Amino acid sequence: MTNSAEPPVRRRRPRARAVLAVLTVLVLLCWAANSSRLHGPGEGRPTTLAHRGLGQTFDLAGIENDTCTAERIHPPEHAYLENTIAGMRAAFDAGADVVELDVHITRDDRFAVFHDWEVDCRTDGRGTTRDHTMAELRRLDIGYGYTADDGATHPFRGTGAGLMPSLDEVFAEFPDEELLIHVKSDDPAEGELLAEHLARLPGDRLAAVTVYGGDAPIAALRRELPGLRTMSKATLRDCLVRYAAVGWSGYVPAACAGTQLHVPEKIGPWLWGWPHLFVSRMAEAGTRVVLVGGSGDWSAGFDGPQDLERVPEGFTGTVWTNRADVVAPLVAERGR
Template sequence: MSKQRNQPRKKKWFQRKRIWIPLLFIALLFLGNSSYLAKEPEGEPFLLAHRGMAQTFHMENITNGTCTAERIYPPEHPHLENTIPSMQAAFDAGADVVELDVQWTKDNRFAVFHDWTLDCRTNGTGVTRDYTLAELQQLDIGYHYTADEGKTFPFRGKGIGMMPSLDDVLQTFPNHSLLIHIKSNDPLEGKALADVLATLPAKRLAQLSVYGGDEPIETLKQQLPQLRVMSIATMKSCLIPYIAAGWSGYVPQACAHTQLHIPDQIAPWLWGWPNRFMARMEAKDTRVILVAGSGEVSQGFDVPNDLKRVPESFTGGIWTNRIDLIGPAFHENVEK
């Protein structure tokens, strides 16, 4: 009889065990990845100015083939993207890092210019790499910018000779941090850029990072392993294993000494966001840049109110297309 009486009790105990063990695991999982009990990272976030101080444009129905120069907002400042004056203005406005685009030229130089063709922005035509650097520097890079569907062109005639080379930028800003964007997927561009950057001292190289297509970035990484780089492939090799096993605190070796661009709509789904995630990445010498939206286009934190979406404990980079607005607002908040 006693055995029969104990059987229901054992059954209930096993049923409770099946419930409490998963609940305990979930609780430990939450505590191990919660920022509430984690120490806040030390340091302040930094500002990354996309293309320097640039003219912005509306994003509706934008595609990779959209000519953004033909849809700019009415200009609020006199600068054109990817020029020396725009970069200087960005640093003056509070940028810690300036992002710039490079295109390979016919004479194996790097011009600082966004598009792989010339027709959208300049008074030239054809493919950028079919021209020498000297030929490109004779163009008017502000020729086709318009805010009223072609009725007026506020920068026409003002962009002649304004396209710098990468060498010009490195010489002009020898002590500033730069993020260089290779706009192609040509591995030869990765080799060419590695040859340029290999001449720089280690201290200067530590102030630079490069992102772009998978193939040039892989080539660059092989030749200059000490350089911080990023591509879609490097992002996946870090984040996919982290999403799978990061709940345990595991950080893949692929994350080490790299750069991650994390959309703020996706960031909260990463294990340990923000405090534990940032601490884990900093331990791997990984730089985290927070971009706006879902990551589909180059959205940034572009009006002061956007800064409210940045966690107070975040210590990575904040991507902005409007450093002229965000820089003063950000530094005012820091001083408070």
């Protein structure tokens, strides 16, 4: 007996083609809605974030969490040390829009502006930063440990006594400038204490302050000062994961509002609307987008003219740099 019925596959082909056509149209519409090439750059100019103000740079090759970076600096091209009033002023004078600085709680509940968990690497002192009072830290020579030639010479030894500032001194010296404070611990009590300090600032001053750091202190800080712009790994992850799911539609999740995003240059191209639409969408949500170098490890920045060639043309977010003296004028020129 002969079966004259057509094979099921043939009956389904027109439907499969229709589904494929619809999917193709949807993909094209999604691409068009998120194409920075079609929409062009947003309004405004790029800005510059000076990492630790202006300080000595160092070789990132093979660096680990416990590497003493002061012992591997490049031959000095200027006289400034990181996290100092002079280094911050030099960065702002060069044209930086924001200066990043590191803080540690002290034994007397002050906040010292210093990068390292321990003072042994950079200074002539010993022990954990938080086990010293602010007065004790101020007496240390913060230029003591720097060397560019494996210890043969120490070009800043003897020049750094009294240069470690407190956070209060930074606010007094820079009453109007944009500051990004980095909480170096993961202690929630440090976030609570920092909230107490920041709550004393006038509202317009606090609006020019952003804080980032460990998940626990930032969560504590957000509870005490919910209107403050903050960022941690948790807030960054929450925003980007949610945006990856719905950003194709142009919708910005609430997790992305009023925060800061440090976006590695290798990750940026995978974000919906990168770069122009993404930056514009986040700006409308009150969020600053900071482009950092490479994969985002070890505070890699855009530190010279050749690095800036990797920054997307027309980018209007913020560029992270360790050489504000070189890069800030070049970034400002891009916006003209």
